[in-house]
Amino acid sequence: MADIERYKTPTSLAEATEILRAGNVTVLAGGTDLLPQTQAGRVHFQPTLMNVRRVPELQGIAEEGAVVRIGALVTITELLESALVRGRLGILWQACDHFASDQIRNAATVGGNLCNASPAGDTLVPLLALDARVVLAAKPDGAVQTRRVPLAEFLLGPGRTCRAPTELLAAVEVPLPPAGFAGEFYKHGTRPGLDIAAISIAAGARRDGAVLRDVRIAFGAVAPTVIRAPRTEAVLEGRAPDAATLAAAVHAALGEIQPISDVRASDWYRRELIGNILKRVLTHACQM
Amino acid sequence: MPAKCDIAFSLNGVKRELTVPAGMSALEMLRDRLGLTGTKYGCGEGECGACTILVDGSTVNSCLMFAADCDGRELVTIEGVAVSAAGERLRDAFVANGAVQCGFCTPGLMVQASHLIERHPGADEATIRRGIEGNLCRCTGYRKIIDAVAAAAKEKSHE
Numbered sequence: 001m002a003d004i005e006r007y008k009t010p011t012s013l014a015e016a017t018e019i020l021r022a023g024n025v026t027v028l029a030g031g032t033d034l035l036p037q038t039q040a041g042r043v044h045f046q047p048t049l050m051n052v053r054r055v056p057e058l059q060g061i062a063e064e065g066a067v068v069r070i071g072a073l074v075t076i077t078e079l080l081e082s083a084l085v086r087g088r089l090g091i092l093w094q095a096c097d098h099f100a101s102d103q104i105r106n107a108a109t110v111g112g113n114l115c116n117a118s119p120a121g122d123t124l125v126p127l128l129a130l131d132a133r134v135v136l137a138a139k140p141d142g143a144v145q146t147r148r149v150p151l152a153e154f155l156l157g158p159g160r161t162c163r164a165p166t167e168l169l170a171a172v173e174v175p176l177p178p179a180g181f182a183g184e185f186y187k188h189g190t191r192p193g194l195d196i197a198a199i200s201i202a203a204g205a206r207r208d209g210a211v212l213r214d215v216r217i218a219f220g221a222v223a224p225t226v227i228r229a230p231r232t233e234a235v236l237e238g239r240a241p242d243a244a245t246l247a248a249a250v251h252a253a254l255g256e257i258q259p260i261s262d263v264r265a266s267d268w269y270r271r272e273l274i275g276n277i278l279k280r281v282l283t284h285a286c287q288m
Numbered sequence: 289m290p291a292k293c294d295i296a297f298s299l300n301g302v303k304r305e306l307t308v309p310a311g312m313s314a315l316e317m318l319r320d321r322l323g324l325t326g327t328k329y330g331c332g333e334g335e336c337g338a339c340t341i342l343v344d345g346s347t348v349n350s351c352l353m354f355a356a357d358c359d360g361r362e363l364v365t366i367e368g369v370a371v372s373a374a375g376e377r378l379r380d381a382f383v384a385n386g387a388v389q390c391g392f393c394t395p396g397l398m399v400q401a402s403h404l405i406e407r408h409p410g411a412d413e414a415t416i417r418r419g420i421e422g423n424l425c426r427c428t429g430y431r432k433i434i435d436a437v438a439a440a441a442k443e444k445s446h447e
Contacts, residue, residue, distance in 0.1 A: 003290040004310040007356055032352040035313060036333045049291070049310050051357055077346065101422020102400065104334055106346040107353065193421030194335055 005047040013057040013170065016050065017139035020166045025050050027168065029073055030107040032100075033116045057137075058111065058170055061085065068174045069135075072111025076100070076123070079110065088176055091126040091202045094185035098122060101194045111169045114154070117161050118196075120221040126185055126202040127151055128226050129218035132174045136167040146170065155225040178214055180206045184281040187220075188273050189264070197221045198265040199273045203281045210240040217278075222257035222270055229256045232278075241282055249282065250275045295359035299324075300368030308355040315339045317355035318365060326366035326395045330424070337423030340396040341365050347403045349422075366395035374402045378440045387436035389427030397423045401437045410445030413438060 008025075010016035019025060024046040028034055037043040052058060058073040061082050068084060079085050079096045086093045099105055099122045113123045114134060132151045137144055151172075154161050163169060183204020189195030200220035205212040215236040217229040232252040239245045259270035291310040296303065299322070308317055318324045318341070327350055330338030334349040341350045342364040369375040378398050381387070388394050397420060404411060404419035411419065416437045417430075425433060 005291055007291045007293045007310040009359070028354060028357070030352075031354050031357060032334060032349070035352050035354060038311070039313075039332065045311065049356075051354070053357065100334070101337065102403075102419060103337060103340055103347045103349045103422045104352070107348045193418075 003047075004045050004049045006049070008048060008050040009054055010050065010052065011054045011056075013055055013137055013168070014139065014144050016052055016055050016168055017137055017144055017166075019048065019050050020168055021139050022048070023165065024048055025165070027052060027115070029053070029109040029112045030075065032104050032108045033112060052168070058168075063176075066176050068176060070110055070172050070174065072114075072169050072171055073109050074111075076105035076108050076110070076113075077102075079123075080105065089126070089130060089174055091129060091183045091185045091204055092123065092174070095122045095126045095187070095200075095202065098185065098187045098192070104194075110172060114151075114172060115161060115163065115169055117155050117157070117159050117225065119158050119223060119225055120197040120200065121226060122187065122197065122200065122220070124151070124155070124226040125200050125218045125220040127172060127174065128228055129183070129202040129204060129216040130174050130177060131216075132172050134169055135171040135173060136163055137170040138164065138167045140166070148173065152228060157224045177204065177216075178206055181214055182206070182285060183216070184284050186277050186281050188277060196264060199259075199270050199277065201274070201277055201281055203278070203285055205236065205285055211238050212236050212241055213238065217253070219253070219257055219274065221264070222259040222274060224258075227256065229253055231256055236282070246279050246282055250278055253278050293356040293359070295356060297358045297360060298362040300364055306355075310354070310356055312355040313351055314341070314353040314355050314358055314363075315350040317358070318350060318363075324365050324367055326370070328392055328395060330392070330396075334422075335424070336393070336396075337400060337420075338393055338396040340399045340423065342369070342399060342403060345403075347400050364399075366399055369399050369402050372402070374405060374440075374444070377443055378402060378405075378436070381436040381440040381443070382433075385432050385436035385439060387428060387432040393423060393425040393427075397425065397433060397437075401440065404437065405441045405444050409441065411438070411441045416441070 025048045026046040028051045059071045187197045187200040205215040215233045259267040296305045328338035330336035334352045339350040
């Protein structure tokens with residue numbers, strides 16, 4: 001393990017981004033991924049370890065106009081306890097309810113889950129379905145600047161994002177879904193607690209008479225990143241969710257995923273799961 | 289030269305000051321530096337819950353927490369829980385229900401159960417099962433543990 005030469009505890013976003021500008025920084029938030037990854041040698045420390053816990057700009061959940069801003073340091077437990085998240089971002093709330101264990105939910109942060117960029121990341125699937133974007137902060141020339149990146153562009157591959165080494169993920173912004181939007185998050189694993197998803201699905205829509213509108217579908221653990229399923233959404237958009245439409249949606253979905261075989265499931269099993277579970281969550285969503 | 293961090297925190301109600309390597313886990317600090325060996329090292333990956341402690345009133349896996357991150361915070365370990373009223377209630381319930389076999393998971397389970405009962409006095413079985421899902425026991429099959437936690441929760445709700 002490489003030695004940590006400096007340990008920094010900034011108390012403002014300006015200070016944190018200044019430390020990042022100097023380069024060679026590992027960012028520490030909840031630590032629930034970083035500590036085991038570094039101890040196992042899968043991730044190596046940079047010479048500077050920066051603990052961002054005391055940066056106030058990274059805290060809090062707030063409704064700002066048509067957007068819910070979730071600070072990067074917000075823990076999974078805080079998301080679960082938020083009436084705003086439960087009431088308006090139901091599929092994100094459900095994913096938090098399926099996240100690891102109480103001990104990990106109390107420590108793990110949404111910013112860490114995003115930056116870890118696991119193809120199976122629990123919060124990533126609903127956030128992608130909800131058209132979330134991340135706010136990246138940097139201080140290139142004396143002033144803090146931010147840029148907003150859609151989550152779909154932020155995630156590049158397993159463990160890889162477009163965050164530059166000098167940038168800090170400050171928050172994730174989630175546009176409020178239209179009134180009447182309801183959905184379901186489903187995660188399949190071998191046991192309910194502390195499991196990494198073999199596959200996960202976040203699906204939501206709005207009922208407009210007999211037909212579905214604003215259909216949003218995202219999948220986890222069936223591609224190098226969590227993915228949206230635009231062709232599946234198009235099949236369902238403006239249609240009544242009858243058996244023929246559901247079958248067409250499953251057909252489209254199987255064309256959009258590229259699952260691999262690993263310790264959690266074979267590619268064949270992941271395809272079976274996506275087909276069957278998608279049908280199930282769409283049926284549930286249509287009954288809401 | 290590896291970075292060292294000067295930290296100050298509250299441990300079971302007592303102020304402590306310590307210098308720790310930046311890469312050290314809170315679990316290593318508790319066991320190897322402070323001699324509090326009630327908190328167990330099980331998996332080192334947050335899967336088993338044997339290292340559960342309370343930090344600022346919430347439970348965390350101390351194997352997943354940096355010792356340096358304890359600075360300014362309030363830690364309570366099994367040694368602190370054991371001498372509280374909630375701890376005594378839980379210990380009596382664990383003994384009465386035969387919820388201890390090899391005992392390795394017991395400290396973590398008692399810390400987690402104390403947090404669970406604090407949050408949900410009178411917790412029902414489903415809440416207890418959810419609450420201890422991050423704690424593995426390889427002996428009891430959980431039945432007796434769930435009964436013990438339910439008994440302690442019931443006693444607490446009658447207070």
